Amino acid sequence: MAEKESEGPLLVIDDEETIRDGCRQVLEKSGYTVITTTNGLDGIRIAREKHPALVFVDLKMPGMSGLEIIDVLLEDIPYVVLVVITGYASIVSAVESMKRGAYDYLPKPFTPDQLRAVTKRGLEHRELRIEAKMLRDAKEQIEKDFITFVSHEMRSPLVTIQQYMESLKVVAGDCLSGEARDIIERCDKRIRNLEDLVEHWLDIRHIENGTLIREKERIDLSGVIAQAMEDMKPLCEKRELALEEDIPEDLPMIIGDGESLVRVFVNIIGNATKYTPAGGSIFVHGEYDMHYVSVSVSDTGRGIPADKLPFIFEMFYRVKGEVEDQRGSGLGLAFCKRIMDAHGGKIDVSSQEGKGTTFVLRFPR
Amino acid sequence: MTVKKKVLLIDDDRDFLMATKLILEKSGYEVFLAESGKSGLAMIESTCPDLAIVDMMMETWGEGFDVISKIRSLEMGKDMPLVMLSGVDLQGPYQSYEPSDEFPKVNMILHKPVKAEDLIRYVGELIG
Numbered sequence: 001m002a003e004k005e006s007e008g009p010l011l012v013i014d015d016e017e018t019i020r021d022g023c024r025q026v027l028e029k030s031g032y033t034v035i036t037t038t039n040g041l042d043g044i045r046i047a048r049e050k051h052p053a054l055v056f057v058d059l060k061m062p063g064m065s066g067l068e069i070i071d072v073l074l075e076d077i078p079y080v081v082l083v084v085i086t087g088y089a090s091i092v093s094a095v096e097s098m099k100r101g102a103y104d105y106l107p108k109p110f111t112p113d114q115l116r117a118v119t120k121r122g123l124e125h126r127e128l129r130i131e132a133k134m135l136r137d138a139k140e141q142i143e144k145d146f147i148t149f150v151s152h153e154m155r156s157p158l159v160t161i162q163q164y165m166e167s168l169k170v171v172a173g174d175c176l177s178g179e180a181r182d183i184i185e186r187c188d189k190r191i192r193n194l195e196d197l198v199e200h201w202l203d204i205r206h207i208e209n210g211t212l213i214r215e216k217e218r219i220d221l222s223g224v225i226a227q228a229m230e231d232m233k234p235l236c237e238k239r240e241l242a243l244e245e246d247i248p249e250d251l252p253m254i255i256g257d258g259e260s261l262v263r264v265f266v267n268i269i270g271n272a273t274k275y276t277p278a279g280g281s282i283f284v285h286g287e288y289d290m291h292y293v294s295v296s297v298s299d300t301g302r303g304i305p306a307d308k309l310p311f312i313f314e315m316f317y318r319v320k321g322e323v324e325d326q327r328g329s330g331l332g333l334a335f336c337k338r339i340m341d342a343h344g345g346k347i348d349v350s351s352q353e354g355k356g357t358t359f360v361l362r363f364p365r
Numbered sequence: 366m367t368v369k370k371k372v373l374l375i376d377d378d379r380d381f382l383m384a385t386k387l388i389l390e391k392s393g394y395e396v397f398l399a400e401s402g403k404s405g406l407a408m409i410e411s412t413c414p415d416l417a418i419v420d421m422m423m424e425t426w427g428e429g430f431d432v433i434s435k436i437r438s439l440e441m442g443k444d445m446p447l448v449m450l451s452g453v454d455l456q457g458p459y460q461s462y463e464p465s466d467e468f469p470k471v472n473m474i475l476h477k478p479v480k481a482e483d484l485i486r487y488v489g490e491l492i493g
Contacts, residue, residue, distance in 0.1 A: 160380045162478035167387040170481045 007123055008053035009033040013043035013069065014085060015061045019108070023056060026112040027119060040064030044072050047080070054081040054122050056106070059093050067097055074101045079130055081122040085110075148205050151198045158195050165191070200331035204315070207338045213257040216343075221293060221363070222251045224258055225284060228265030232273070239273050242281035251286050252293055254363045256343045264339050267332045268297045268359050275357065276301030288365070296360045303353040312349065313337045369395040370492050371412060375405035375432060376420035376450065381477065385418070388481045389488065402432040409436055409445075415492045418448040418475075437469040446491040448473045 010032050012023045020036040027034045035050060037043045040063055047055060055073055059066035070082055082102040086094045094105035103122050106114065165188055169181075176184070206212035225247060236243040265284075272282045280300040287294055304312060311317045316330040340347045344364050351357040372394045376382050379400065386396045397412050399405035402423060409417065417436060421429035429449055436442035449471045472491055475484070 159477045160378070160384070163381055163384040166478060166481040166484075167384040170388045170391045170485075 007126070008051050009035050010119065011043065011047055011050070011052040011055040012036045013038075013040060013055065013061075014058040015039065016058070019058065019085065022112075023115060026115050030116055030119075032119070040066075040069040043069060044076070047073055047077050051077055052080060053126055054083065054119060056083050056085055057102075058085045059090060059097060060087060066093070067100060070097055070100050070102055079126055081126045083118055083122055144205065144208075147201065151201050154194075154198050158191060158198065162188070162191055162195075197331060200335055204331060204335055204338060207335070207342060213260055213339075213342055216255050216257055218253045219256050219258045219261070220251075221254055221256075221261075221295065222247050222249075222286065224261045225265055225286070225295060227262050228269060229284065231262070231266055232269045235270070235273055236282065239276075240278035241273055241276055243269070243284075244281065245284040245286075247284065247286040247295075248288070252288055252365055254293055254343075254365065256363070260339045261343070264336045264361070265295075265297070267336050268361075271332065271359075272297060272299035272301060272357070275299065275304075280356075291365055292362050293365055294360055294362045296358055298356060298358040300356045303355055303357055304349070304351040305353055306351075309349065309351060313347070369393060370416070371395045371397065371414040372488065372492075373397045373399065373405065373408055373412060373414035373417040375399045375402065375408075375417060375423075375429075377401060377423040378420065381420070385479070385484070388484055392485045392488075394488070402428050402435075405432055406435055406439075409439065409442060413441055414445070416446045416448065416488060417442075418450060420450045433471060434469050447471045448475060448487070448491070450474075450479075451476050 010027055012020050012034065014020050014023075014036070015038050020038070024034045024036055035046060035052070037046055039061060040057075043055070043057070046052075055077075057066050057069050057073075066084055070084070073080055073082060082097075084094055084097045084102050084105045086105050086107050091107070094107070097105065103125060104118050106118055165184060168184060173181075203212060225245065229243060229245060233243060269282060269284075276282065276299045282297065282299045285296045285298070308317075313333045313336075315334045317333075318330040337347055340361060346362045348360045348362070349357065350360075370393075372389055374382050374385055374396065376385075377400050382398045382400070386398060389396045397408055397414060399408045405417075405419070408414075419429045419432050419436075421427065423429065423432075433447055433449065436445065436447060447470075451474055473487055475487070
C-alpha cells in the first residue's frame with residue numbers, strides 16, 4: 001500500500017524473538033513495512049539509515065537501556081514516534097520514558113488489536129506534527145514576505161520625505177527659529193534611522209534568500225578591515241575615540257565576499273562608537289592559526305549587561321546608546337551574524353559592564 | 366540684468382520635482398519640469414536649458430538612459446551638462462551604476478535623496 005510506505009518503515013527493537021516476529025506478522029498484514037532488530041546499537045544504526053516513522057523499543061534489554069535508546073532516537077530521527085514495550089509490572093519506567101518523549105507504551109502481553117491501535121494513533125500523531133510544522137513555516141514565510149513587501153513600499157515615500165526636508169531647510173531656513181530647526185533635525189534623524197531599518201531588513205532577507213552575497217572569492221581580510229576602518233575614521237574622530245589596529249602583515253586570505261564583510265566591520269565598529277564615551281578607544285586585533293583567522297574588535301565602552309548579552313544578535317534587539325539620540329535599527333548585529341554564517345564563520349561577544357566589549361569574528365581558512 | 370540659468374528636471378515623481386524645484390529656485394535658477402521622457406525631450410527643444418537632470422527610472426526601468434541617449438543625439442544636447450538620478454528601487458548589482466563605454470556621457474550621477482547643499486554645489490560646478 002503506497003500510502004503507508006511514504007510514512008517510513010516501522011522498526012521493532014526487542015531482544016525477544018516472539019515479540020519481534022509477532023509484531024512483524026501483525027503489522028505487515030496491515031500493510032506496513034517492518035524492520036526488526038535485537039538490540040539498541042543496531043536499532044540506532046538502522047534508524048539513522050532508514051528514518052522509521054515509528055519505533056517500538058523494549059525497555060528492558062541487555063546492553064543499552066531503553067531510555068538511552070529513546071534519547072538518541074529522539075535526537076537523531078526527526079518526527080519519530082516512540083512506543084516503549086514494557087514488562088507487566090514496569091509502569092514506572094513506562095511513565096518515565098513518556099516524560100523523556102516516548103509517545104505511548106505497550107505493556108506485555110499485548111494483543112494484535114492493541115498493537116495495531118497504538119500504531120495507527122502514533123502515525124496519525126506524527127502526521128499532525130509534520131503538518132503543524134509545515135503550517136508554522138508557511139506562516140513565517142508569509143510574514144517575512146509581507147514585511148519585505150512593506151519595506152520595499154516604504155523606501156520610496158521615505159526618500160520623498162527626505163527630499164522635502166531638504167527643500168524645507170533651504171526654503172524656510174532663514175526664517176526658522178533654532179527650535180524649529182532642531183525639530184527638523186530630529187525628524188531627519190528618525191527618518192534616516194527608519195531608512196536604515198528598511199535597508200537592513202531587506203539585506204537580511206537577501207542573505208536568507210542567498211541573493212545578497214554575489215560571488216565568493218579569495219580576499220585579503222586585512223584589506224577589508226583597512227577599508228572599514230577608513231570609512232569609520234571620521235565618525236571616530238567626531239566622537240573623540242581612538243581607532244587602532246594590530247593586524248599581522250601576513251594575515252591569511254579567506255574565501256568570502258569583500259563588500260559584505262566591509263559592512264560587517266563597519267557595523268561592529270559603529271556599534272563600538274555608540275557605546276563608548278568620548279576619550280575611549282576601539283581596538284582591532286587580528287590573529288590566525290592553522291584552521292582559523294580571527295579578528296576581534298574591542299572597545300573601552302560601558303559594556304553590555306550580562307542578562308542582555310545572549311540576545312544582542314537577535315532581530316530588533318536594541319540597547320540604549322551613549323549619546324541621547326542614537327538609535328540603532330536593531331538589525332545591525334543580526335545582519336552581521338547572518339553574513340558570518342554565510343561565510344562559514346562565527347561571531348562571538350564578551351563584555352564587562354563598565355569596562356568594555358569585545359566582538360570576535362572567526363573565519364575558517 | 367543677469368539672465369537666470371535654466372535647469373530642466375525630468376522625473377515622473379511629482380513630489381521629487383517639486384522638492385527639487387524649491388531648492389534650485391531658492392538658489393536663483395529658473396526651473397522647468399517634465400514628468401515623462403517624452404515631454405522632457407520636447408522641453409529640451411522648447412526651453413533650451415543650461416542643464417538637465419534626468420531620473421533613471423520613470424515609467425519603465427532604465428527609461429532615463431533612453432532619454433539621455435536621445436538628448437545627446439540632438440544638436441543642442443550634444444554638449445549639454447546632464448545629471449542622472451539613480452532611483453530608489455535599485456538593489457544589488459544595479460545599485461552602483463557603471464556606465465559602459467558606449468553609453469552617452471552624463472556629467473554626474475546622483476542618488477536620491479539629494480542633500481540641498483550638495484545639489485546646489487554640483488549644479489553650480491556644472492553651470493555656474
